[in-house]
Amino acid sequence: MSCRYSYGGDEHIFVEVDPSMSLEAFFTSLSMTNAVRDAEIEGITEICPANASFQIKFDPDVIAPDMLMARLQELEAQAEAAPAVLDTRIVEIPVYYQDPWTHETLMRFRERHQDPAATDLEYAARINGYDSVAAFIEAHSGAPWFVSMVGFVSGLPFLYQMVDRDRQIEVPKYLRPRTDTPKQTVGYGGCFSCIYSVRGAGGYQMFGITPMPIYDPEQKVAHLKEFMVFFRPGDIVKWKPITREEYDRILREVEEGSYTPRIRPVRFSLEEFNADIDGTNAKLMEALHAD
Incomplete structure (x- = not known):
């Protein structure tokens, strides 16, 4: 190129x-x-x-x-x-899909949506050919994602799905942006997933929320004491679906200062990835869960 x-x-x-x-x-x-x-x-x-x-x-x-x-x-x-080789890290991000907070928000803005009769997840599942929301969540959380940039607002990561083109999820943004989005919402627009680092306006489809802070300008959160922004370009992310009980537990640990994200160092080769996408992703998952 x-x-x-x-x-x-x-x-x-x-x-x-x-x-x-x-x-x-x-x-x-x-x-x-x-x-x-x-x-x-x-x-x-x-x-x-x-x-x-x-x-x-x-x-x-x-x-x-x-x-x-x-x-x-x-x-x-x-x-x-x-050589297209990157020494980076893989991070596990817990996500409470279909949470009550993003659901309440999206219901307030249905007149701005392509399908007012459906939730964002129901709409995304349908237009991507999945027969259920559960199957769509499995696809969204099943493979890792690359952080390709951080910006728009402080700390917000743009994440690109690490699968072949035929399997990549694509969902348009709202017809008109919302005036409200909960902090730490996991969103989707075009071919990118994201995490809203702060509460505010937004146009991405809302899939869930993470209890893990990714931006703290006061640097009081335990895993953000060295730098206020968690993500950096080149990070690899694996979503982990969690329940309400797990969400509440992690939130308590964050407030107590005892929460530690699961992070492992990895080396990523673009040549090896293109030669065997699923095999490379499997190795990344092994590295993430290695003791």
Whole structure:
């Protein structure tokens, strides 16, 4: 693939790796932004990676735009030659699907939805060809997901399903955005799942809620004391369906400061994944549950 470069005003360069999302595009974007960071180019003030693109902010009084553009194009060639291997972590995220809080919220906004007579999960299951909500939840939680970017609001991860194209879930956003979404809602829009890090407006379909905080600006939550944002691009996520009783237990542990997310280090190879998707995912699951 060949990147497309464009200027964004006087202080930004936007680099589109690919017009459609893919793990190949993600790896190129991640490799390039890492290379830009490692190069420590004088004048760059911010690096903002996205799903299949990234943006660089720079000071034009320090580095000329055309010089920076040429430098980025050099780094593109280096990124394409680098092996698509990532040392990262896999994280288990508990999800209470069909919870009462997102259900109450979605029922308040049915006039903004494609199917006012159905819940978000019922609608998503139907348009993706599943015969029940339970089967759809199994598909959503059955395979791991890549965190391709973090943003929109502080701490919100965009997650891309690690299955072949034919099995990827796709669900459109609401016809009109809601004015309310519960904090830590697990949502879905287009080909991306997400977790709403804070309460607020939103247009993604709502599937459930996690008791695990992913953003804490005060850094009082035990697993967020080192940094207020939990996710980073390249993380691998496995959803774990839980009951109301498990949700309440985890919530108590979070409040007591005793909750510890299940996290394991893993090495991910894009070449191995493309050669055997299900086999690679099975190995990731083994690593997640290794003692």
